[in-house]
Amino acid sequence: MHQLGLTVLTLILAIAGCESRRGATDRQPELVVFAAASVADALHDIADAFEADKGIRIEISAAASGVLRIQIESGAPCDVFVSADPLHMDRLATAGLILLDTRTDIASNTLVIVTRETQYEAWTSPEPLAESAVGRIAIAHPDYAPAGRYARSALEHHNLWSRVEPRIVFGDNVRLTLQQLLIGGLRCGIVYASDVATTDALDIAYRFDPKSHPPIRYPAAVIRRANVHPAANAFCRFLGTDAARSILRSHGFTDVPRSEDPPEVVERLGPAQSVDDTVMPIASESLFDESLMQALTLSVRVSIVALLFCLPIGVLTGTWLARTRSAWRPIVELAITCPLVIPPVVTGLVVLYLVVRMRLPVAYTWWAAAIASAIVALPLLVRTVRAAVEAMDDRLPLVAATLGASRTRVFLTITLPLSWRGVVGGAVLAWARAAGEFGATIVVAGNTPGKTQTIPLAIYSALHSPDDSAVWPLVAVAVLMSVAAVAISEALVRSKRKQVFRAPRNGH
Amino acid sequence: MLRATVTKKLGGFTLDVSIQSDVRVTGLFGPSGSGKTTLLNCIAGLLDPEKGDIVFSDTPYFASDPPANRPIRERRVGYVFQDSLLFEHMSVRANLLYGRNRGGNGPGFDDVVDVLALGPQLARKPRELSGGEQRRVAIGRALLSNPAILLFDEPLTGLDAALAGRVMVYLKRVLDRFAIPALYVSHSISDVIYFCDEVVVLRDGRVVTQGPPGEVITRRGVLDDRHLTDLRNVFTASDANYDQEHAAVRCRIGPLELLVYSATPERTPTPTLAIRANDIILAAARPERISARNVLPATVQRVEPVGGKILVFIDVGTTWIVEVGPAAVEELSLKPGAAVFAVIKASAIELL
Known part of the structure; x- marks a missing residue:
């Protein structure tokens, strides 16, 4: 134990030492570039070229453009922003967060x-x-x-x-x-x-x-900050050089057409629609309400079906785990507990792989979302049921057996009624987990509004959209659902405790 | 009727016994950890022996060679656990009827409810009952599952003395009324003497001795001094009347009258009474002008040394055990056939 502590301490000191040495050799702080995920690979190559040329280190933070835009709006330490979408850059421009004269479109795409x-x-x-x-x-x-x-x-x-x-x-x-x-x-x-x-x-x-289609553009600009990095402008200009362009081309991007202001004709079907309507479809209030209701309905449907999958498996497995002396017990326990600790994205990938392999026609439907949610929620139900069954006197099923009851009858008339609080409490938790499931769902079911876009996915998408006003009502609904679930679950557990400690009546 | 040869290891403890019993109520007597409950559990099927052979009235329950293991629910055992283990979520009625659908001609519901006086409790939940009532429900529940054999695991333990006495009376009634073979596990020698036709004495997982309780208790190594302090004579009297003036019950054993103090009027004409073996005084001649209210003529049956004490068995219409010192035996020349008088204070007799 003592030795372990020493090792850890040494390790910490070593890491701290590295950190300070690095800081000492760098005369200038790194230039921080926020880059849309789709251009991040190309930008890494460009950054290497820039560093080789100018000796300035560049740190690239890659994410979806919308997420980066929100981070910049919240004051994230970013020097240069490369967006995959002019709309996000427009919003930053409107908010006065970029140096307008540095904005250039660095690439196009096909x-x-x-x-x-x-x-x-x-x-x-x-x-x-x-x-x-x-x-x-x-x-x-x-x-x-x-x-x-x-x-x-x-x-x-x-x-x-x-x-x-x-x-x-x-x-x-x-x-x-x-x-x-x-x-x-x-x-x-x-x-x-x-x-x-x-x-x-x-x-x-x-x-x-x-x-x-509307022109595909990747705009870059220097972010307005108290201390603009001296190299920020230089990097923005570097993005327009032939060297940078050839790197972008090698990553499959195309050059922005040379003509200064080409009135790109977007042919449209039907009656004329303002461009704003196409680019910001969720800005309309009625559409937003509808999408919230859609997400809510879908969340409820997916989580309830997930719960219906979970309940029989969870209750039987939980009971079995609480009572069995089988050699399989640790293995089953491990398998059931795994989804609790494995990143949900991984669970989603495994489910997707299996679903595709078994040719089940459910991938990218809400059924897939329900299955993924069920798997992720199952451990919560199993563990709660198991604890409830373990808290029950394990001789009661034996008493019932001496009275001639079959296993099924014991389960239905003794085990289940005596652990129903655990079952209901676990079910509520599992339901809330299923309703909040995100990582696995987005992988196996995609993110189709009205089909697979549950509330967490809607929140995530709304964060990415140029107009993020839809986020907060969704967040409120999600928080309400979770709080209600935990409150119900807790109340059930508490009432159980009260009953246990009630003193028996005296006399005979 | 019951044959059980069992080898069962539990932790560091090994039960290794072979018993056989043809009587109706067989006691399993011994200190804690002697293996009584383990044996009972093997017979019920709650535990599987490593080796053994258990047969009850021609029905094989368990055998290791060739392997056979009748499931618990098919053994028709009415198991009454030490702590009742009622189904908390069911009413008393539902508890009693739980084993009912096994069918057959077992004790009838009304009969059982009547014998155990459970009528007023039928609609209540177990947690609304007293400890004694809970035991009675547990006994009734076992009876109503039409058992071939009743198994009692210390059914009076954990109750205070007064409640244990009440349950004892009900239990005796059940054993007499329904005549179902029973195994009765107890560490109380008085219970065993009262209930059992025969007793198997266990110690450290082995059988020490077996036989009728009255004979067994005087054998070497069965009782120690602690048992002797607990030793009570439990018996049933008749023709009880409440004497309001003296706040006492007057009743009879055979032709002899007995006076028992009681604050409350006795409800039954046949009360069950208990007298400690060391609360009875023996006199060679009828004592006169004495404060003790009960002086009964008796005949000495046996005189047996147990530990440092002497147990004198006397006949007063029923057999009582009296504990005396060796000097008294000598002075009174107590020997089988001697006529004596048993002197008991009315307050030393307990109404169960």
């Missing part, structure tokens, strides 16, 4: 249809999407992810949107869409050309004409 099927010849039009043979189509979420917005515009342009919409699976962002194609069993999707550059597994079937 929207492509990709397939896993090599037998497809390159398409001459996106028309084959309308054929049901291509199966479901993965795209990023149009309301939140730029790639999805462009994809919808392009499909509307080709008069395909209404025909393919029922088969569309929305990923939360374009990277997730890519994963759904790579490992999630979907065969066709719309992503950026730069995404496909990272993998051999997907073939580009069709490249959309840039005129079929």
Whole structure:
């Protein structure tokens, strides 16, 4: 024990030493760049080139553009922001958070249809999407992810949107869409050309004409701070150099068209719609209410079905674990407890893999969300039931057996009634866990409003959207649900305790 | 009727016994940790012996060679646990009826409720009952499952003396009324003498001796001094009348009259009474002008040394055990056939 403490102390000192040495050699602080996830790889290469040239270290923080934008709004220490979407940059500009004269569009991208099927010849039009043979189509979420917005515009342009919409699976962002194609069993999707550059597994079937959708731009700008980093401007300028452009091209990006102010014609179907309506669809109040209700309904449906999956398995397993002396017990215990500690994303991946392997037609439906939530919630139910059954006098089932009762009758008339508080308390906890499930759900079920977008997913998406006013009502609903669940569960446990300590009546 | 050969290890303890009993009520007597309850549990099927052979009235319960193990629910044992173990979530009625659907011609519901005086409690929940009432419900529940054999695991332990006395009376009534074979585990020698036709004495997982209680208790190594202090004569009297003026019950054993002080009127005409063995005084001649209210003529049956004391068995219509010192035996020349007088204070007799 003593030795272990010494080792840990030594380790801490060593790490602290490294830290201070590093700080001493760096004359200038690092330049912090917030980069949209889709350009992060390219920016790492550019940063290396910049550092080699100017000797200034660059630290890149990669996330979804919307998340980075919120962090900047909250005062995160960021010097340069590279967004995957002009809208987020616009919001920062409106708030006066960027140096306007430093803003440049550093790259463009091409929207492509990709397939896993090599037998497809390159398409001459996106028309084959309308054929049901291509199966479901993965795209990023149009309301939140730029790639999805462009994809919808392009499909509307080709008069395909209404025909393919029922088969569309929305990923939360374009990277997730890519994963759904790579490992999630979907065969066709719309992503950026730069995404496909990272993998051999997907073939580009069709490249959309840039005129079929709003221009794809990656704007960069220096963030307005008390002390603007001396190298921030230089880095922004560096992003426009040939060296940087060739790196971006090697990552599958394209150059921004040279013409200074090209009035890119976005052809639209139907009557004229203001551009604002397309880019900020959730700004409308009625739509927001509807999406909240949708998310709430779906959350309730998914969590209740998850609970219905959990209950029989959880109650039987919990009871069995409390009573058995079987050699299998530790193994079952481990298997049941695992989802409690494994990152839910991993659980989601495993479920997705199994579901796809077993050819269950549930991936990307709310059924998948319910199954994933059930698996994640199960340990809570099992553990609570187990504790309740263990608290019961273990001779009572034996008494019932001496009175001639079968195992089933003992379970139904003795074990269950005497541990019902544990069962109900555990069920409430499991339900709340299922209703709050995020990581596994987004992987196995995607993030399709009205289909698989439960409240946690809606919150996450709303955070990414240029308009995040929808977040707080969703947050309020989520908090209310959780607090109510814990209160109910606690109340049940408390009433049980009270009963245990009630003194028996005297006399005979 | 019951044959049980059992080898069972539990931690560092080993039960290794072979018993056989043809009587109706068999006692299992011994100190804590002697293996009484373990043996009972093996017979009920709550524990599986490592080795053994258990047969009850031609029904095999357990055998290790060739292996056979009748499930608990098919053994038809009416097990009454030390701490009642009622089903808390059910009414008394539901508890009593739990084993009812085993069928057969067991004791009837009304009969059991009547014998155990549970009528007023039927609608109540176990936690609303006193400890004594809970024991009675547990006994009734076992009876109503139509048992082939009743197993009692210290059914009077954990109750205060007054309650234990009441339950004792009910239990005796049950054993007499329903005539179901029973195994009765106890560490109280008075209980064993009162209830059992035969007793098996266990110590450290082995059988010390077996036989009728009256004979067994005088054998070497069965009783120690602590048992002697607890030794009580429990018996049933008849023709009880409450004497309001003297706040006493007048009753009879055979032709002899007995006076027992009691603050409350006795409800039954056949009360169960208890007298400690060392509360009885023996006199060679009838004592006169004496404060003790009861002087009964008796005949000495046996005189047996146990530990440092002498137990004198006397016949007063029923057999009583009297504890005296060795000097008294000599002075009174107590020997079988001698006529003596048993002197008991009315306040030394306990109404159960």
